[in-house]
Amino acid sequence: MKFIKVICFAACMFTGISMSGCGMQAAQNDEIVSENILTETLSRAKEAEGELEVSSQTQQDEMIDEMDISHFKPIRESFIDYSFNVKRSGNKEEPLSFVVTGSYDLNQDGKDDVISSLLQGSFGAAEEITPYLQVNDAKIEFYTDNVIDGEIRVIDLDQRDSFIELAVFDEGPSADPHYKIFRYDGEQLYKLGEIDSGALISGKGKFISNFNRSHFEPGFCSAWYEIEGHEFIQKSYDTEKYLGKIYRFNGGQVFFTPMEEMPETFLPTWDFEKSIELPPGDIKLLDIYYFQNDRTLYMYFVELQNGEKGMLHFWIGD
Numbered sequence: 001m002k003f004i005k006v007i008c009f010a011a012c013m014f015t016g017i018s019m020s021g022c023g024m025q026a027a028q029n030d031e032i033v034s035e036n037i038l039t040e041t042l043s044r045a046k047e048a049e050g051e052l053e054v055s056s057q058t059q060q061d062e063m064i065d066e067m068d069i070s071h072f073k074p075i076r077e078s079f080i081d082y083s084f085n086v087k088r089s090g091n092k093e094e095p096l097s098f099v100v101t102g103s104y105d106l107n108q109d110g111k112d113d114v115i116s117s118l119l120q121g122s123f124g125a126a127e128e129i130t131p132y133l134q135v136n137d138a139k140i141e142f143y144t145d146n147v148i149d150g151e152i153r154v155i156d157l158d159q160r161d162s163f164i165e166l167a168v169f170d171e172g173p174s175a176d177p178h179y180k181i182f183r184y185d186g187e188q189l190y191k192l193g194e195i196d197s198g199a200l201i202s203g204k205g206k207f208i209s210n211f212n213r214s215h216f217e218p219g220f221c222s223a224w225y226e227i228e229g230h231e232f233i234q235k236s237y238d239t240e241k242y243l244g245k246i247y248r249f250n251g252g253q254v255f256f257t258p259m260e261e262m263p264e265t266f267l268p269t270w271d272f273e274k275s276i277e278l279p280p281g282d283i284k285l286l287d288i289y290y291f292q293n294d295r296t297l298y299m300y301f302v303e304l305q306n307g308e309k310g311m312l313h314f315w316i317g318d
């Protein structure tokens, strides 16, 4: 719009000055002056256009920057400093249930919201309770697998909106620790979804699950989650640009299958007798293997420091 305005202004100036010239010489001079104005104005408009190009490039850079894993923080370091009252029934090793109470302004309207929850402890199956979370008059029932200490946290997943979320910790069915995330909008309570306890969060509505994070340094991700409506949606992130580069592996238990080429199909095996302890060192990442519609990041075609190529994969739990 700015561009069009300056052109119109230049055209008016050009016409206006030409028409007002008295003698031939004066008219010519005027034309030279007005041509200069036109040229200058056009060049300014072009500069402005250039600025637009630069600004769209900046937006792209910001997007790349935004997914830079080093800008994300572990979820456990992102909680707001607030403690709920937790009352346990049963003993510490064999908890039956937890009653959790507190208040916090979750929808940022200046009024504290009354929060209460009943959670079934990991030894509380016989008690026949239905776990729930209640904020003011809004109540939601949900399923838990293995609640060990009644931990509920306050977290701001997206600093740009006026919601503060609640995170209920659950050890999961077989060592799959995660937080169930709830949002209160002033009227209703929603379960947005679950975030594994090893996830990284941006504070701007995005989080990266541990299952979509690389095993090397510098780290990268194959997908992230963000809130759409009232749920977490996974977004795929292109990892092509990370191929052909050298990464640092900090050492650990891995599965390595020597091969010269990235296989068409690969089935990871979990025979721990065949796992090896790979010492710390550099790894050249040649390719990444994904199953269809699955962005879990754990199967890499690599070249090791000794020049040996093969599929390197990691244990991701059962």
Ligand SMILES: [Ca+2]
Residues within 6 Å of the ligand: 104, 105, 106, 107, 108, 109, 110, 111, 112, 113
């Ligand atoms: Ca409130």
Ligand SMILES: [Ca+2]
Residues within 6 Å of the ligand: 156, 157, 158, 159, 160, 161, 162, 163, 164
């Ligand atoms: Ca927020």
